[in-house]
Amino acid sequence: AQTVTQSQPEMSVQEAETVTLSCTYDTSENNYYLFWYKQPPSRQMILVIRQEAYKQQNATENRFSVNFQKAAKSFSLKISDSQLGDTAMYFCAFMTAYSGGYQKVTFGTGTKLQVIP
Amino acid sequence: DAGVIQSPRHEVTEMGQEVTLRCKPISGHDYLFWYRQTMMRGLELLIYFNNNVPIDDSGMPEDRFSAKMPNASFSTLKIQPSEPRDSAVYFCASSLNRGHHRETQYFGPGTRLLVL
Numbered sequence: 001a002q003t004v005t006q007s008q009p010e011m012s013v014q015e016a017e018t019v020t021l022s023c024t025y026d027t028s029e030n031n032y033y034l035f036w037y038k039q040p041p042s043r044q045m046i047l048v049i050r051q052e053a054y055k056q057q058n059a060t061e062n063r064f065s066v067n068f069q070k071a072a073k074s075f076s077l078k079i080s081d082s083q084l085g086d087t088a089m090y091f092c093a094f095m096t097a098y099s100g101g102y103q104k105v106t107f108g109t110g111t112k113l114q115v116i117p
Numbered sequence: 118d119a120g121v122i123q124s125p126r127h128e129v130t131e132m133g134q135e136v137t138l139r140c141k142p143i144s145g146h147d148y149l150f151w152y153r154q155t156m157m158r159g160l161e162l163l164i165y166f167n168n169n170v171p172i173d174d175s176g177m178p179e180d181r182f183s184a185k186m187p188n189a190s191f192s193t194l195k196i197q198p199s200e201p202r203d204s205a206v207y208f209c210a211s212s213l214n215r216g217h218h219r220e221t222q223y224f225g226p227g228t229r230l231l232v233l
Contacts, residue, residue, distance in 0.1 A: 046224075
Protein backbone atom coordinates (compact mmCIF):
# COMPACT_ATOMS: atom_id res chain seq x y z
CA ALA A 1 0.00 0.00 0.00
CA GLN A 2 1.08 3.51 -0.71
CA THR A 3 1.50 6.11 2.01
CA VAL A 4 1.90 9.86 1.81
CA THR A 5 3.44 11.80 4.68
CA GLN A 6 3.28 15.54 5.26
CA SER A 7 5.36 16.19 8.34
CA GLN A 8 4.50 19.87 8.75
CA PRO A 9 0.97 20.27 10.15
CA GLU A 10 1.20 24.06 10.08
CA MET A 11 3.45 26.67 8.53
CA SER A 12 3.49 30.41 8.15
CA VAL A 13 5.22 32.77 5.74
CA GLN A 14 5.43 36.49 5.29
CA GLU A 15 3.71 37.93 2.27
CA ALA A 16 6.06 38.07 -0.76
CA GLU A 17 8.42 35.53 0.77
CA THR A 18 9.06 31.96 -0.38
CA VAL A 19 7.91 28.87 1.46
CA THR A 20 8.48 25.16 0.87
CA LEU A 21 6.03 22.46 1.94
CA SER A 22 7.41 18.96 2.28
CA CYS A 23 5.91 15.64 1.23
CA THR A 24 7.33 12.15 1.21
CA TYR A 25 5.71 8.98 -0.03
CA ASP A 26 6.31 5.29 0.01
CA THR A 27 5.68 3.00 -2.93
CA SER A 28 7.15 0.05 -4.75
CA GLU A 29 5.73 1.23 -8.05
CA ASN A 30 7.82 2.88 -10.76
CA ASN A 31 5.10 4.71 -12.69
CA TYR A 32 2.90 7.08 -10.78
CA TYR A 33 1.59 10.61 -10.50
CA LEU A 34 1.98 13.15 -7.73
CA PHE A 35 -0.25 16.11 -7.03
CA TRP A 36 -0.56 19.12 -4.78
CA TYR A 37 -4.07 20.30 -4.01
CA LYS A 38 -5.02 23.51 -2.23
CA GLN A 39 -8.04 23.78 0.04
CA PRO A 40 -8.84 27.38 1.06
CA PRO A 41 -11.35 28.20 3.82
CA SER A 42 -14.14 27.76 1.28
CA ARG A 43 -13.29 24.01 1.42
CA GLN A 44 -13.02 23.75 -2.36
CA MET A 45 -10.25 21.36 -3.44
CA ILE A 46 -8.18 23.01 -6.15
CA LEU A 47 -5.45 21.33 -8.15
CA VAL A 48 -2.20 23.31 -7.84
CA ILE A 49 0.31 21.20 -9.74
CA ARG A 50 0.93 17.64 -10.93
CA GLN A 51 4.05 15.64 -11.72
CA GLU A 52 4.48 12.46 -13.71
CA ALA A 53 7.11 10.21 -12.14
CA TYR A 54 8.70 9.36 -15.48
CA LYS A 55 9.51 13.03 -16.09
CA GLN A 56 12.80 14.22 -14.62
CA GLN A 57 11.94 17.87 -15.11
CA ASN A 58 10.22 19.46 -12.15
CA ALA A 59 6.72 20.77 -12.83
CA THR A 60 6.09 24.52 -12.60
CA GLU A 61 2.87 26.53 -12.57
CA ASN A 62 3.50 30.27 -12.26
CA ARG A 63 4.58 30.88 -8.64
CA PHE A 64 4.30 27.20 -7.75
CA SER A 65 7.03 24.68 -8.43
CA VAL A 66 7.98 21.28 -7.15
CA ASN A 67 11.23 19.60 -6.22
CA PHE A 68 10.70 15.99 -7.22
CA GLN A 69 13.36 13.61 -5.95
CA LYS A 70 12.31 10.16 -7.14
CA ALA A 71 15.06 8.19 -5.45
CA ALA A 72 14.36 9.88 -2.14
CA LYS A 73 10.58 9.64 -2.71
CA SER A 74 10.22 13.30 -1.96
CA PHE A 75 7.87 15.80 -3.58
CA SER A 76 8.06 19.27 -2.05
CA LEU A 77 6.07 22.31 -3.13
CA LYS A 78 7.68 25.74 -3.34
CA ILE A 79 5.51 28.83 -3.35
CA SER A 80 7.32 31.95 -4.45
CA ASP A 81 6.19 35.52 -3.79
CA SER A 82 3.54 34.29 -1.33
CA GLN A 83 0.20 36.06 -1.49
CA LEU A 84 -2.58 36.34 1.06
CA GLY A 85 -4.75 34.21 -1.20
CA ASP A 86 -2.31 31.34 -0.78
CA THR A 87 -3.55 30.87 2.78
CA ALA A 88 -5.03 27.38 2.72
CA MET A 89 -4.58 23.74 3.59
CA TYR A 90 -2.27 22.01 1.11
CA PHE A 91 -2.56 18.30 0.39
CA CYS A 92 0.02 16.12 -1.27
CA ALA A 93 -1.45 13.18 -3.20
CA PHE A 94 -0.18 10.08 -4.94
CA MET A 95 -1.67 7.88 -7.64
CA THR A 96 -0.25 4.78 -9.27
CA ALA A 97 -0.41 4.83 -13.05
CA TYR A 98 -1.79 1.37 -13.70
CA SER A 99 -2.68 0.47 -17.24
CA GLY A 100 -6.41 0.29 -17.62
CA GLY A 101 -6.87 3.49 -15.67
CA TYR A 102 -7.06 2.35 -12.06
CA GLN A 103 -7.16 5.69 -10.29
CA LYS A 104 -7.14 5.38 -6.53
CA VAL A 105 -5.49 8.43 -5.00
CA THR A 106 -3.84 8.50 -1.58
CA PHE A 107 -3.81 11.88 0.17
CA GLY A 108 -1.52 13.16 2.88
CA THR A 109 -2.87 14.70 6.06
CA GLY A 110 -2.28 18.24 4.87
CA THR A 111 -0.21 21.29 5.80
CA LYS A 112 -2.02 24.40 6.93
CA LEU A 113 -0.28 27.44 5.45
CA GLN A 114 -0.86 30.92 6.79
CA VAL A 115 0.42 33.89 4.78
CA ILE A 116 1.05 36.84 7.08
CA PRO A 117 0.61 40.39 5.79
CA ASP B 118 -16.94 24.39 -18.40
CA ALA B 119 -19.00 24.48 -15.21
CA GLY B 120 -16.78 22.12 -13.29
CA VAL B 121 -18.07 19.41 -10.98
CA ILE B 122 -21.43 20.37 -9.51
CA GLN B 123 -22.65 19.12 -6.15
CA SER B 124 -25.92 19.63 -4.36
CA PRO B 125 -26.90 20.52 -1.79
CA ARG B 126 -23.98 22.62 -0.55
CA HIS B 127 -25.15 22.30 3.04
CA GLU B 128 -27.41 19.73 4.64
CA VAL B 129 -28.60 19.57 8.22
CA THR B 130 -30.66 16.58 9.21
CA GLU B 131 -31.65 14.56 12.22
CA MET B 132 -30.30 11.19 13.15
CA GLY B 133 -32.18 8.39 11.43
CA GLN B 134 -33.16 10.40 8.40
CA GLU B 135 -32.18 9.53 4.84
CA VAL B 136 -29.68 11.84 3.17
CA THR B 137 -29.03 11.99 -0.56
CA LEU B 138 -26.07 13.86 -1.99
CA ARG B 139 -25.90 14.60 -5.69
CA CYS B 140 -23.09 15.11 -8.15
CA LYS B 141 -22.78 16.12 -11.78
CA PRO B 142 -19.28 15.40 -13.14
CA ILE B 143 -17.50 17.43 -15.76
CA SER B 144 -18.98 16.61 -19.14
CA GLY B 145 -17.01 13.89 -20.91
CA HIS B 146 -15.19 12.65 -17.84
CA ASP B 147 -15.29 8.89 -17.45
CA TYR B 148 -14.32 8.56 -13.77
CA LEU B 149 -16.29 9.74 -10.79
CA PHE B 150 -15.18 9.63 -7.16
CA TRP B 151 -16.88 10.17 -3.81
CA TYR B 152 -14.71 11.32 -0.88
CA ARG B 153 -15.42 12.14 2.74
CA GLN B 154 -13.37 14.64 4.72
CA THR B 155 -13.31 14.85 8.52
CA MET B 156 -10.87 16.36 10.97
CA MET B 157 -10.14 12.98 12.49
CA ARG B 158 -9.70 10.88 9.35
CA GLY B 159 -8.74 13.42 6.72
CA LEU B 160 -9.78 12.79 3.13
CA GLU B 161 -11.07 9.27 2.48
CA LEU B 162 -12.08 7.73 -0.81
CA LEU B 163 -15.47 6.08 -0.43
CA ILE B 164 -16.14 4.73 -3.91
CA TYR B 165 -15.33 5.39 -7.52
CA PHE B 166 -16.97 4.67 -10.87
CA ASN B 167 -15.61 4.15 -14.35
CA ASN B 168 -18.08 4.60 -17.20
CA ASN B 169 -20.92 4.49 -14.67
CA VAL B 170 -19.79 1.16 -13.20
CA PRO B 171 -18.64 0.98 -9.56
CA ILE B 172 -15.01 -0.15 -9.54
CA ASP B 173 -13.92 0.07 -5.92
CA ASP B 174 -16.30 0.54 -3.01
CA SER B 175 -13.95 -0.70 -0.32
CA GLY B 176 -13.98 2.70 1.31
CA MET B 177 -17.71 2.74 1.94
CA PRO B 178 -17.90 2.63 5.73
CA GLU B 179 -20.94 0.42 6.14
CA ASP B 180 -24.16 -0.76 4.58
CA ARG B 181 -25.88 2.46 5.47
CA PHE B 182 -23.95 4.05 2.62
CA SER B 183 -24.80 3.41 -1.03
CA ALA B 184 -23.86 5.11 -4.29
CA LYS B 185 -25.27 4.96 -7.76
CA MET B 186 -24.41 6.36 -11.15
CA PRO B 187 -27.40 5.83 -13.44
CA ASN B 188 -25.81 7.76 -16.31
CA ALA B 189 -22.63 9.57 -17.27
CA SER B 190 -23.82 12.92 -15.95
CA PHE B 191 -25.26 12.07 -12.55
CA SER B 192 -24.36 10.24 -9.37
CA THR B 193 -25.85 9.99 -5.89
CA LEU B 194 -24.47 9.07 -2.49
CA LYS B 195 -27.14 8.00 -0.05
CA ILE B 196 -26.92 7.50 3.69
CA GLN B 197 -29.81 5.66 5.29
CA PRO B 198 -30.23 5.92 8.22
CA SER B 199 -27.88 8.80 8.98
CA GLU B 200 -25.93 9.06 12.24
CA PRO B 201 -24.11 11.96 13.91
CA ARG B 202 -20.74 10.40 13.10
CA ASP B 203 -21.56 10.78 9.40
CA SER B 204 -21.17 14.54 9.77
CA ALA B 205 -18.43 15.56 7.34
CA VAL B 206 -17.77 17.30 4.07
CA TYR B 207 -18.49 15.02 1.13
CA PHE B 208 -16.67 15.69 -2.11
CA CYS B 209 -17.36 14.45 -5.58
CA ALA B 210 -14.55 14.48 -8.13
CA SER B 211 -14.23 13.47 -11.77
CA SER B 212 -11.41 12.77 -14.17
CA LEU B 213 -10.71 11.81 -17.75
CA ASN B 214 -8.55 8.81 -18.54
CA ARG B 215 -6.94 10.30 -21.64
CA GLY B 216 -5.45 13.49 -22.94
CA HIS B 217 -3.06 16.00 -21.40
CA HIS B 218 -4.74 16.08 -17.97
CA ARG B 219 -5.50 12.42 -17.70
CA GLU B 220 -5.64 11.01 -14.21
CA THR B 221 -6.09 14.47 -12.69
CA GLN B 222 -9.11 14.59 -10.44
CA TYR B 223 -11.17 17.76 -10.36
CA PHE B 224 -13.23 18.30 -7.25
CA GLY B 225 -16.64 19.77 -6.70
CA PRO B 226 -17.32 22.36 -3.99
CA GLY B 227 -18.41 19.69 -1.50
CA THR B 228 -21.52 19.11 0.57
CA ARG B 229 -21.23 19.94 4.24
CA LEU B 230 -23.40 17.46 6.12
CA LEU B 231 -24.40 17.85 9.73
CA VAL B 232 -26.39 15.09 11.39
CA LEU B 233 -27.90 16.11 14.70
